Amino acid sequence: MRLIDLSLPIDEKNPEAHPIKIERLGHKKGIEHLNWVMMRKTFKGVISYLLGKRIIRPSDLMDEEFLSLEMVYCSVHTGTHVDAPYHFGTKCNGRDSKKIEDLPLEWFFSDGVVLNLTHKKPAEAISREDLKSSLQRINYRLKPKDIVLLHTGADKYFGTKDYMSKFCGVSAQAIEWLLLQGIKVVGIDALGFDRPYPAMMRDFLSKKDKTVLWPAHFCGRNEEYAHIERLANLDKLPNPFGFKVACFPVRVKDAGASFARVVAMVE
Numbered sequence: 355m356r357l358i359d360l361s362l363p364i365d366e367k368n369p370e371a372h373p374i375k376i377e378r379l380g381h382k383k384g385i386e387h388l389n390w391v392m393m394r395k396t397f398k399g400v401i402s403y404l405l406g407k408r409i410i411r412p413s414d415l416m417d418e419e420f421l422s423l424e425m426v427y428c429s430v431h432t433g434t435h436v437d438a439p440y441h442f443g444t445k446c447n448g449r450d451s452k453k454i455e456d457l458p459l460e461w462f463f464s465d466g467v468v469l470n471l472t473h474k475k476p477a478e479a480i481s482r483e484d485l486k487s488s489l490q491r492i493n494y495r496l497k498p499k500d501i502v503l504l505h506t507g508a509d510k511y512f513g514t515k516d517y518m519s520k521f522c523g524v525s526a527q528a529i530e531w532l533l534l535q536g537i538k539v540v541g542i543d544a545l546g547f548d549r550p551y552p553a554m555m556r557d558f559l560s561k562k563d564k565t566v567l568w569p570a571h572f573c574g575r576n577e578e579y580a581h582i583e584r585l586a587n588l589d590k591l592p593n594p595f596g597f598k599v600a601c602f603p604v605r606v607k608d609a610g611a612s613f614a615r616v617v618a619m620v621e
Contacts, residue, residue, distance in 0.1 A: 355619055355620065355621055356619075356620045356621075357617055357618070357619060357620075358587060358590050358591060358617065358618040358620060359586075359587060359615075359616075359617060360434070360503070360541075360585050360586060360587050360588065360599075360616040360617060360618055361433070361434035361584075361585070361586060361614070361615050361616045361617075362433050362434045362509065362512055362584050362585075362586045363433055364376075364426060364428060364432050364433040364613070365433075365513070366428075367513070368512065368513050368517070369514070369515050369517065369518055370428075370432065371518070372428065372429040372431070372432065373427075373428075374426075374427070374428040374432055375426075375427040375428070376424055376425070376426050376427070377424065377425040377427075378422070378423075378424050379422065379423040379424070379425075380422060381419035381420055381421065381422055382412075382418070382419060382420075384419070384420035384421055384422060384423060385410065385411070385412055385415065385418075385419075385420045387420075387423065388410060388420055389403065389408045389409055389410060390403060392409055392410075393407075393409065430454075430606055430609050430610070430611040430612050430613065431583070431611050432613070433584060433613055434582065434583070434584045434585060434586070434613070434614055434615070434616055435582070435583060435584065435603070435611050435612060435613050435614055436454065436457075436462075436539075436580050436581070436582050436601065436603040436611060436612055436614045437547075437571070437574075437580060437581050437582075437583065437610065437611045438451070438452055438453055438454040438456070438457055438580055438603075438609075438610050438611060438612075439451040439452045439574050439575075439578050439579070439580070440452060440453040440454070440609075440610040441571070441574070441610030441611050442571050442572060442573075442574030442575050442610075443572070443574065443575040445575060446574060446575055446576070446577070446578050447575075447576060447577060447578065451574075451575075452578065453608060453609060453610060454603050454605070454606055454609045454610065454611060454612040455605045455606070455607065455609075457580055457603070459602065460499070461499070461538045461539050461580060462501075462539060462600065462601045462602045462603065462614075463598065463599070463600050463601075463602070464499045464500060464501050464539070464598070464599060465497075465499075465500050465501070465595070465597075465598060465599075466500070466501045466502075466503060466595065466597050466598060466599035466618060467489075467492075467494055467496070467500055467501075467502055467503065467594060467595040468503040468504075468505050468588050468591050468594050468595070469485060469488035469489065469492075469502065469503070469504055469505060469594070470488055470491070470505050470594070471484060471488060471504055471505060471506050471522070472505060472506060472507040474506060474522040475522065476519065476520045476521055476522060476550065477522065477523075477549050477550055477553035478522045478523075478549075479522065479523050479524065479525040479528075479549060480504065480506075480522060480523065480524045480525060480528050481525050481527065481528055482525070482527045482528045482530075482531040484528065485528055485531065485532065486531075492594040492595065494594065494595050496532075496535040496536075496537065497535075497536065498535070498536025498537070499536060499537070499538060500535075500536075500537060501537075501539045501540075501541065501599040501601065502532060502537055502539070502540045502541070503540075503541045503542075503543075503582075503585060503588055503599070504524065504540065504541065504542040504543070505543060505588040505589065506521060506522055506542065506543055506544050507543070507589070508520060508521035508522075508542075508543055508544035508545070509543040509544070509584075509585065509586040509587070509588075512586065517545060518545060518550075519550045519552065520550075521544035521545055521546070521549075521550060522544065522549065523544075523546070523547060523548040523549030523550070523553075523570060524540075524542065524547050524548070524570040525569065525570070526565070526569035526570060526572070526573050528570075529547075529569075529570050529573040529579075530573060530576075530577070532579075533573070533577045533579055537579070538578075538579050538580065539579070539580050539581070539582065539601065540579065540580075540581045540582070541581065541582030541583075541585045541601070541616065542581070542582070542583060542585060543584070543585040543586055543588050544583070544584070545583065545584065546583055547570040547571060547581050547583060548568045548569065548570045548571060554566055554567055554568070582601055582614065582616060585616060591618055591620070592620060593620075596620075596621070597618050597619060597620045597621070598618070598619040599616065599617070599618055599619070600616070600617050600619065601614050601615075601616040601617075602614060602615075
């Protein structure tokens with residue numbers, strides 16, 4: 355079995371809408387941090403630490419190194435991630451929306467199919483007809499619980515400012531059609547599922563039509579589904595179907611989204 359990583363990293367050097375901060379504590383500095391954590395619990399301990407006393411010294415540890423430690427401060431929408439119905443709105447079809455930890459694990463391990471939509475230009479919307487045409491080209495018929503991956507090629511901009519704006523979105527009609535086929539998880543290799551923010555705002559301000567604002571996300575208020583944003587490497591899949599996808603989201607309490615390591619399993 356061949357495993358293909360379809361995920362992007364959490365990288366503080368990448369341009370982001372929300373700031374990322376990663377504090378990296380190396381093995382040597384980790385010894386000082388360990389002593390501080392142990393000694394800061396009491397006033398006497400703090401004073402002793404400031405006066406130079408240490409409970410554990412470098413010579414007490416193998417290679418005079420402790421353990422590395424990274425502290426990551428970022429949105430749950432950073433890197434490859436899964437959006438749950440709660441992200442779309444407080445209600446879904448009249449009921450309380452499910453948060454990320456409430457979603458069935460069965461949704462996130464299933465047969466995958468990748469649809470080539472690389473012909474779509476930035477700020478355009480993927481239509482229902484685009485999906486049907488892509489399926490016809492590969493002679494594939496969707497079945498319930500398939501994980502549908504939309505290949506637009508936008509991941510090639512990752513690490514640049516263009517990643518924030520050079521991508522297409524997905525129309526509400528396209529999402530609604532997929533949900534009618536019994537699809538519960540859809541992924542895209544772009545920053546988001548909707549068109550870039552400037553394009554949506556430009557249309558909203560000129561047409562005064564609120565339906566142009568985040569239509570793909572707001573579909574999740576009518577029918578329960580999850581989508582994966584910021585996929586990568588869909589072009590590395592050898593075939594458009596005949597593979598499994600695992601995309602389990604990390605359990606973050608009371609969250610509308612969470613990080614995921616998305617992997618295609620090809621026999």
